[in-house]
Amino acid sequence: MTQGVVMKSLHVAFAAAALFAAGSALADPPAHAGPPAHAKAYGHHKGEKLSHDHWGERVDYREHHLSPPPSGHEWRRVDNDYVLISVNTGLISSVISIGN
Missing domain, CATH: 1.20.5 (Single alpha-helices involved in coiled-coils or other helix-helix interfaces)
Incomplete structure (x- = not known):
């Protein structure tokens, strides 16, 4: 060559x-790398399961301009998030961050 x-x-x-x-x-x-870099370091995520003692206070969805919860769900304020949580399973269906 x-x-x-x-x-x-x-x-x-x-x-x-x-x-x-x-x-x-x-x-x-x-899979073991943890949450993506853009995810909040603290906070809650869809699909996460919360134990009942971490549910926070129940909020009126109308007062806070949130969508009506489906049957069997409640909006809760947990830390700096509104979370839509299943009453039966404790699984989070939706998260809306409300800031610090």
Whole structure:
């Protein structure tokens, strides 16, 4: 092989390696990586289960301009969030942050 062909082959190999590395960096994080970086450090998340002693105070959805809760759900103020929670399971269906 000539030197030009060898150099071109090396460039192609380096370019392929760079593209592979870039694609790996953009891939989804592993399941054990925790919440995404844009998620609140503190707060509540849809699908989270709250124990009854952490439910906070019940709020009037009309007074706070929230959507009417579906049957079996209640709006609660928990820390700096309004959470829509299932009365039966304690699972959060929706979260609205109200700030600090």
